[in-house]
Amino acid sequence: MSRPLPFGSPGTTGRLDLADVMRQVAQGDKEAFSTVYDALAPMVFGIVIKVVRDRAQSEEVAQEVMIDLWRQAARYRPDSASVTTWAATIAHRRAVDRVRSAQASTDREQARAAREHTTAFDEVAERVETRLDSEQVRRCLRSLTELQRQAVTLAYYQGLTYREIAEVLDAPLPTVKTRMRDGLIRLRDCMGVTT
Numbered sequence: 788m789s790r791p792l793p794f795g796s797p798g799t800t801g802r803l804d805l806a807d808v809m810r811q812v813a814q815g816d817k818e819a820f821s822t823v824y825d826a827l828a829p830m831v832f833g834i835v836i837k838v839v840r841d842r843a844q845s846e847e848v849a850q851e852v853m854i855d856l857w858r859q860a861a862r863y864r865p866d867s868a869s870v871t872t873w874a875a876t877i878a879h880r881r882a883v884d885r886v887r888s889a890q891a892s893t894d895r896e897q898a899r900a901a902r903e904h905t906t907a908f909d910e911v912a913e914r915v916e917t918r919l920d921s922e923q924v925r926r927c928l929r930s931l932t933e934l935q936r937q938a939v940t941l942a943y944y945q946g947l948t949y950r951e952i953a954e955v956l957d958a959p960l961p962t963v964k965t966r967m968r969d970g971l972i973r974l975r976d977c978m979g980v981t982t
Contacts, residue, residue, distance in 0.1 A: 805870035806863075813860040820857055823870070828853060830871065831878040838882035848885050852878045927977035935970030938963055 805826060811819035831852045836845040855877050863873055928936050937956060941947045949967070953960045 806865040809860055809863045809865075809870050812857065813863065820860075823856060824853055827856070827871065827874045831874055834875055834878040835882040838879065839885055844885060844889075845882075848881050849878070852881050855881070923978055924974075927974050930977055931970045931973055932966070934958065934962075934966045935973070938967045939970045939974065942967060 803822070803826065805823060808819045808822050812823055828849065832845060832849040835848045835852065836842065839845045839848060852874070856874055859877075863870065867873070868876070928939065931939065934956065938952050941952045941955060942949075947955065949960060949963055952967075953963045956963065
């Protein structure tokens with residue numbers, strides 16, 4: 788049943804009555820199916836390749852159509868359409884399904900790539916923003932007095948308390964608190980933070 792498709796030459800039916808042959812196929816006659824196969828395979832491939840446009844995929848879809856004709860032979864109704872029309876309809880539907888499936892797969896891959904690209908962009912943007920913020924903080928820290936800069940740096944970068952800062956700087960506690968307050972106000976103003 789899985790004979791290679793004779794794609795080179797068109798199938799001719801001559802005086803062959805394909806409707807009668809399909810009735811024999813419906814009863815499981817493999818020789819009758821061989822006749823149907825030889826008569827319809829070139830036409831089926833022609834329809835499929837016009838839709839799918841890729842030879843390898845078209846051959847695969849055409850084989851699937853021929854298998855469908857074998858499996859669905861009992862469903863064929865001669866009063867609805869000719870065997871050729873019925874086979875052409877199945878071939879066209881299968882080809883369109885393949886194209887839609889391939890397009891859906893491509894769309895999913897593109898959407899995933901776009902999400903990954905967006906994530907990468909977001910990470911870069913976040914790093915740039917963090918770097919710009921850090922540069923602004925350093926610039927604003929340079930605008931403070933030495934005691935203010937030391938107090939703020941010890942508090943925020945080393946996590947020391949007011950009392951510990953006073954001990955490290957060998958300065959009175961009230962002076963450290965005042966310098967810290969004044970330094971933070973200047974930092975806030977420099978960075979454009981509104982309260």
